[in-house]
Amino acid sequence: KNQVEQSPQSLIILEGKNCTLQCNYTVSPFSNLRWYKQDTGRGPVSLTIMTFSENTKSNGRYTATLDADTKQSSLHITASQLSDSASYICVVSAPRTDSWGKLQFGAGTQVVVTP
Amino acid sequence: DGGITQSPKYLFRKEGQNVTLSCEQNLNHDAMYWYRQDPGQGLRLIYYSQIVNDFQKGDIAEGYSVSREKKESFPLTVTSAQKNPTAFYLCASSISAAGGTDTQYFGPGTRLTVL
Numbered sequence: 001k002n003q004v005e006q007s008p009q010s011l012i013i014l015e016g017k018n019c020t021l022q023c024n025y026t027v028s029p030f031s032n033l034r035w036y037k038q039d040t041g042r043g044p045v046s047l048t049i050m051t052f053s054e055n056t057k058s059n060g061r062y063t064a065t066l067d068a069d070t071k072q073s074s075l076h077i078t079a080s081q082l083s084d085s086a087s088y089i090c091v092v093s094a095p096r097t098d099s100w101g102k103l104q105f106g107a108g109t110q111v112v113v114t115p
Numbered sequence: 116d117g118g119i120t121q122s123p124k125y126l127f128r129k130e131g132q133n134v135t136l137s138c139e140q141n142l143n144h145d146a147m148y149w150y151r152q153d154p155g156q157g158l159r160l161i162y163y164s165q166i167v168n169d170f171q172k173g174d175i176a177e178g179y180s181v182s183r184e185k186k187e188s189f190p191l192t193v194t195s196a197q198k199n200p201t202a203f204y205l206c207a208s209s210i211s212a213a214g215g216t217d218t219q220y221f222g223p224g225t226r227l228t229v230l
């Protein structure tokens with residue numbers, strides 16, 4: 001079973017509107033959580049990173065929140081633009097074991113912004 | 116995509132052939148990774164390398180091989196033993212592999228199709 005679950009799988013929003021993506025994880029213990037943006041046919045690009053002690057992190061119109069108690073994170077996109085059309089991937093990292101800390105990837109939420 | 120290049124962007128292979136995917140980075144990162152991405156699934160780790168001349172199997176290493184003779188290069192060979200190689204392959208690098216705290220930077224990917 002995937003230790004990082006994202007919802008919804010996909011969503012369509014009108015340009016200028018806001019949307020929120022969800023990420024639930026079971027990785028424990030937990031080191032940090034990242035959100036990546038992946039344009040079609042390209043590699044993922046890091047948007048935000050939060051440690052277990054952080055509740056929120058912003059990057060322009062992107063705001064990520066984290067509730068380490070409930071193991072939930074969300075990514076809020078404000079005033080969406082056509083360039084926001086992409087897949088958004090939640091990535092959770094466990095603390096260092098042996099020689100490295102493995103990343104667990106969610107399947108992503110596909111966002112389509114329409115004019 | 117930072118300073119990571121992957122080539123070719125598209126690759127077609129006949130069944131029974133081995134093919135090698137190139138990954139080069141000029142970020143002076145010690146750690147490099149190969150992931151496979153399939154529709155509806157999170158990225159899965161094939162191999163990773165924390166230092167030159169050393170590499171470790173990831174979750175789905177069967178049918179793949181790698182080498183790390185130079186710090187900046189981490190080629191992936193998809194062998195004929197890989198039964199379902201059609202996928203999008205992503206290479207990544209990070210300063211180190213320690214604890215998952217270092218951000219992984221991804222290349223633009225190679226789409227491999229078996230004919």
